[in-house]
Amino acid sequence: MNRHDPRMSPKIVDVARTAGVSTATVSRALTAPGKVSAKTRAIVMAAVEETGYIVNHAARNLRRQQTGGIVVLVPNLSNPFFSQILSGIASVLSGAAFNVLIADTQQPKGADRQIIQYLHNNRADGLIVLDGGLPEHIFGNGDRQARPPAIFACEWIEGSEKLSVTIDNVAGAAMAIDHLVQLGHSRIGHVMGPPDNVLTIRRQEGTTAALERAHLPVRREWYFEGDFSLPSGVRAAKAWLALRDRPDAVFCSSDAMACGFMSELHRHGVRVPDDVSVVGFDDIEIAEHFIPTLTTIHQPRTTIGETAARMLLARINGGEDPVQSIRLPVDLVVRESTSAPRIA
Amino acid sequence: MNRHDPRMSPKIVDVARTAGVSTATVSRALTAPGKVSAKTRAIVMAAVEETGYIVNHAARNLRRQQTGGIVVLVPNLSNPFFSQILSGIASVLSGAAFNVLIADTQQPKGADRQIIQYLHNNRADGLIVLDGGLPEHIFGNGDRQARPPAIFACEWIEGSEKLSVTIDNVAGAAMAIDHLVQLGHSRIGHVMGPPDNVLTIRRQEGTTAALERAHLPVRREWYFEGDFSLPSGVRAAKAWLALRDRPDAVFCSSDAMACGFMSELHRHGVRVPDDVSVVGFDDIEIAEHFIPTLTTIHQPRTTIGETAARMLLARINGGEDPVQSIRLPVDLVVRESTSAPRIA
């Protein structure tokens, strides 16, 4: 016989028998101590201790019509950018006795079906969505399936009324550009994120607006394609190298791209910041240790995760809706990858 | 009234009514199609489609005496080293209709209690443990609580009989040292992982053994303390700089430390590989793009995750035990951070 036999665990009825009370009283002592006399509570607690009782969540959830799980939809689990956000989410949620279920929206096989499964309320009590590229209707009401509340974090869906925790991407991009302008740069380029991504769009807007404010040229060929990844930064560097007339400062929409960009430039003998200044976005851990260390826009990633989790909890528990979308501030962190341009 | 009303979802009884069969038949058609006639199955499937039925996992799990969840115990969720492993785990497990629950073993508050909770079989059907630093008895049988099967991945507990998916750390370290020896280095140092960690110990063993095989000095002051993190690599570099008699090649037990090490050396005008060669371990994404690109020992992280997940599944499903621990091979990836020593 299998040593792993679930039926060995004590049930609430075992505790009740040991304590000499009903299962109802045990249940109350555990979940609503105020409804039980101090004396009874003590007896029950002793019985819980003695039996080693632990609640069966499947049973509790079935009875309470909840799932005890929060699903986090991540665009790409293997991207380290998300790990700290997940960490923030997990710390708040597991403190609130929720399971954190993680689903990768870019999972190759049958991702759609799987995500849709998660969206049904018998699978999760709520969602935190880090991917703004999903079709909005899958979160929507309006069809026959009830859907659990969803909170967007980092990314969001334009025009959606769903709550979100975001940062000020336009301001962040503008801070990056303003920094370069103040250093004396007038020929500034931009490596963009993936097309259609909301972050890409906002950071591009912030970039363009700041350039225009400074009366600097906004040149189409200085807006390089990218997708936030390291390799796309390498490709952008190749595009930069291929230009005859090059920008002497580049703002990359992610740190990963900035690192790939600098890496490829270095391979071709172009020096940062002497030949070209580079600013990133995110402030991932390596930014502080890259060679050169990377000037970037800092995102409070743990706070983003924690805030999203707390907001979702408020949404799940509170009947009313004092909950509002939050936009967190970002900071410019100046390091070695930016300097005044060489005198031409 | 709350628009998010779970009771709206169709139940198995709704499908049964629509199909004109019993709930038992619906259940069978869904989970054991072979036990139902083709005709009935078609009728049931049509009814499922029509009603939009989705199984309630809490109910199924309660009835089946399982949880549908696999817990992954991660030493530090915000460490990007683990994200690709998690990705491998998640892809296999969600394909098998398991939820992936992630718990951070270094979570500040009440981590112990929380992890213990997860260890009870009514919370998870199995565990994948990435932290070899937990006390073994918490996984053990022997007390009154049944425990779900656990598989170790990457790390493990020395002397434990639990199954594991690991890499050959001794061989990996030896490959790193042999590479340096072949380049002509004879003064070789080592930056270690956290004390007592099994990976630290094995890689240190491999290092020492390879040095001895090459008849090279094994000097205590050339074994630098570390903990796998970037900042600890920075500290190791400071220790290196403080030596009068320095090794001219250093094998770091993680890529993160190697990057921190090189970063700090660079700050002090020491060139890699001209002044000192550096080898890392892991082959994280940045290794290929650091300046200089990092020579390192490649770990198949996605495969580690997938293998651990599949092994756990086999353990959960199969009554017999053909399942065995697996040690995956590693490769040396030669890049720019290593070269022959300068002629002294």
Added chain:
DNA sequence: CTGAAAGCGCTTACAG
């Protein structure tokens, strides 16, 4: 191949 019925382990109105 199919159905009636029990039961998984809880929680919670309801009654006292």
Added chain:
DNA sequence: CTGAAAGCGCTTACAG
């Protein structure tokens, strides 16, 4: 404050 009892939505021997 406490207990008896119903019921959450499934699955699965058991009987036919």
